[in-house]
Amino acid sequence: xxxxxxxxxxxxxxxxxxxxxxxxxxxxxxxxxxxxxxxxxxxxxxxxxxxxxxxxxxxxxxxxxxxxxxxxxxxxxxxxxxxxxxxxxxxxxxxxxxxxxxxxxxxxxxxxxxxxxxxxxxxxxxxxxxxxxxxxxxxxxxxxxxxxxxxxxxxxxxxxxxxxxxxxxxxxxxxxxxxxxxxxxxxxxxxxxxxxxxxxxxxxxxxxxxxxxxxxxxxxxxxxxxxxxxxxxxxxxxxxxxxxxxxxxxxxxxxxxxxxxxxxxxxxxxxxxxxxxx
Amino acid sequence: xxxxxxxxxxxxxxxxxxxxxxxxxxxxxxxxxxxxxxxxxxxxxxxxxxxxxxxxxxxxxxxxxxxxxxxxxxxxxxxxxxxxxxxxxxxxxxxxxxxxxxxxxxxxxxxxxxxxxxxxxxxxxxxxxxxxxxxxxxxxxxxxxxxxxxxxxxxxxxxxxxxxxxxxxxxxxxxxxxxxxxxxxxxxxxxxxxxxxxxxxxxxxxxxxxxxxxxxxxxxxxxxxxxxxxxxxxxxxxxxxxxxxxxxxxxxxxxxxxxxxxxxxxxxxxxxxxxxxx
DNA sequence: ACTTCTTACGTCATTCGTAAACATC
DNA sequence: GATGTTTACGAATGACGTAAGAAGT
Numbered sequence: 001x002x003x004x005x006x007x008x009x010x011x012x013x014x015x016x017x018x019x020x021x022x023x024x025x026x027x028x029x030x031x032x033x034x035x036x037x038x039x040x041x042x043x044x045x046x047x048x049x050x051x052x053x054x055x056x057x058x059x060x061x062x063x064x065x066x067x068x069x070x071x072x073x074x075x076x077x078x079x080x081x082x083x084x085x086x087x088x089x090x091x092x093x094x095x096x097x098x099x100x101x102x103x104x105x106x107x108x109x110x111x112x113x114x115x116x117x118x119x120x121x122x123x124x125x126x127x128x129x130x131x132x133x134x135x136x137x138x139x140x141x142x143x144x145x146x147x148x149x150x151x152x153x154x155x156x157x158x159x160x161x162x163x164x165x166x167x168x169x170x171x172x173x174x175x176x177x178x179x180x181x182x183x184x185x186x187x188x189x190x191x192x193x194x195x196x197x198x199x200x201x202x203x204x205x206x207x208x209x210x211x212x213x214x215x216x217x218x219x220x221x222x223x224x225x226x227x228x229x230x231x232x233x234x235x236x237x238x239x240x241x242x243x244x245x246x247x248x249x250x251x252x253x254x255x256x257x258x259x260x261x262x263x264x265x266x267x268x269x270x271x272x273x274x275x276x277x278x
Numbered sequence: 279x280x281x282x283x284x285x286x287x288x289x290x291x292x293x294x295x296x297x298x299x300x301x302x303x304x305x306x307x308x309x310x311x312x313x314x315x316x317x318x319x320x321x322x323x324x325x326x327x328x329x330x331x332x333x334x335x336x337x338x339x340x341x342x343x344x345x346x347x348x349x350x351x352x353x354x355x356x357x358x359x360x361x362x363x364x365x366x367x368x369x370x371x372x373x374x375x376x377x378x379x380x381x382x383x384x385x386x387x388x389x390x391x392x393x394x395x396x397x398x399x400x401x402x403x404x405x406x407x408x409x410x411x412x413x414x415x416x417x418x419x420x421x422x423x424x425x426x427x428x429x430x431x432x433x434x435x436x437x438x439x440x441x442x443x444x445x446x447x448x449x450x451x452x453x454x455x456x457x458x459x460x461x462x463x464x465x466x467x468x469x470x471x472x473x474x475x476x477x478x479x480x481x482x483x484x485x486x487x488x489x490x491x492x493x494x495x496x497x498x499x500x501x502x503x504x505x506x507x508x509x510x511x512x513x514x515x516x517x518x519x520x521x522x523x524x525x526x527x528x529x530x531x532x533x534x535x536x537x538x539x540x541x542x543x544x545x546x547x548x549x550x551x552x553x554x555x556x
Numbered sequence: 557a558c559t560t561c562t563t564a565c566g567t568c569a570t571t572c573g574t575a576a577a578c579a580t581c
Numbered sequence: 582g583a584t585g586t587t588t589a590c591g592a593a594t595g596a597c598g599t600a601a602g603a604a605g606t
Binding site for chain 1: 279280281284320321322323324325327336337338341342345346348349350352353355356357359360361363364365366417432536537538539540541
């Protein structure tokens with residue numbers, strides 16, 4: 001028994017009129033007649049008593065209608081819920097961010113998103129650098145904003161949100177701290193703090209959160225490459241931020257699980273890039 | 279969302295394996311893949327996370343499965359119930375009968391029917407001549423056995439069950455009561471009791487039940503045409519039964535509402551004619 | 557290398573509408 | 582004769598299988 005047969009039967013049973021049922025289904029009256037006949041053939045008994053002037057349910061038809069109506073409504077509701085989950089923009093979106101910069105970016109994007117999609121809620125959650133991607137993969141957050149490169153198996157990356165010059169964070173008492181700028185060559189061979197979001201070739205002490213990174217840098221355990229906004233958001237007397245002349249800019253973007261790529265997520269990812277300043 | 283999409287989704291969600299799902303659905307694996315992809319396209323989000331080695335439900339897919347599974351099962355149950363009502367032979371069949379002869383015919387037919395269809399119940403109900411067809415039309419009985427002609431708008435007649443010579447019932451003291459046989463010509467112009475099951479041109483006093491008919495005949499209010507079995511089943515000292523030489527035999531058969539022509543009814547009607555003697 | 561899911565393409569069944577026929581009031 | 586249901590027939594959508602391809606273990 002196909003969908004169109006169920007819908008035709010329910011429409012005729014409710015309207016008790018083939019013409020009106022056809023109009024409701026947006027098909028021809030003749031087709032409704034054929035469908036009902038086919039259904040009656042399968043069931044083995046007439047479902048409607050009909051003359052060219054009156055249509056009424058038979059006993060079997062009545063029972064089928066009473067049983068089928070709520071069941072089919074539940075099927076449609078289940079599908080509709082899935083579409084709402086997947087395609088609908090309404091609903092709650094949990095957005096994770098790493099660090100102050102991503103947080104500022106997201107506050108603006110979330111406000112714009114809420115304005116544009118009144119039925120939607122956005123909640124922001126700070127996640128620590130170390131477990132950021134795990135939070136995405138486990139579904140704790142629907143979408144994550146952080147510094148690139150982001151990605152991996154099962155993950156989809158959104159467009160670049162922000163591009164900023166890189167700074168070299170170093171202990172305030174370090175010789176490089178007094179320089180106006182450094183080059184990548186100056187950094188070669190120096191001890192670096194290791195963190196998931198840092199340069200891939202970083203070596204040295206490992207930190208899980210950004211505050212740990214800064215503490216280690218301030219203690220003189222090594223340097224760290226950060227974005228320009230850190231100078232404003234994380235000023236510390238024991239850490240100096242020195243521009244790196246010849247480093248490519250640090251890029252910020254969003255990432256989400258490919259399998260949880262709902263319309264909500266895509267809509268937010270499309271909304272976010274309109275922020276350029278933090 | 280079509281039936282095949284729902285069934286493919288449920289099959290894959292239960293098996294968590296495209297190949298096994300395809301085998302269960304009796305379609306190709308490639309087709310299952312296409313169907314699931316199409317469904318995901320409509321929903322707007324992946325329903326399964328899959329590699330070539332592992333298939334698992336996404337969050338949206340999980341919820342859809344939990345919602346859809348019971349709802350679709352209810353739809354199928356409703357259809358199955360209708361088919362059982364219509365095509366299935368199992369279930370209760372209410373059979374009405376008029377008079378002793380039909381009753382005897384049906385007792386045998388019902389026994390045979392119960393033996394052949396163990397899942398079915400047959401209940402016999404005597405109905406009075408006057409309201410017999412109303413009982414059928416109202417659905418009080420599914421099928422009626424009585425003397426022909428039976429039928430009318432919305433009614434279907436089954437095959438002839440029994441053919442018996444006609445007798446003329448007349449008061450014992452009447453001159454015709456002593457005759458060995460009469461002819462149709464002998465009856466012309468004589469007062470006759472009127473009853474729904476009698477000859478269509480009957481005139482005179484009206485009776486609703488057969489006992490009323492016999493009482494009126496015994497009282498000398500008129501004659502009545504009956505079947506041969508009446509001599510054995512309704513012997514009365516005040517009524518004589520005289521064979522009618524040249525009358526066509528009295529025919530007994532079944533009738534049911536066309537709109538309630540279930541497989542049960544048809545099966546019983548097909549079973550009944552095997553009785554020839556009463 | 558093997559199993560399993562996906563894509564490409566051709567074939568065929570089915571749905572659907574138009575138009576005419578039929579039935580009822 | 583008007584309204585409403587059914588039948589007949591042709592066109593187009595789409596369901597399906599086969600076979601080749603891609604991806605993971």
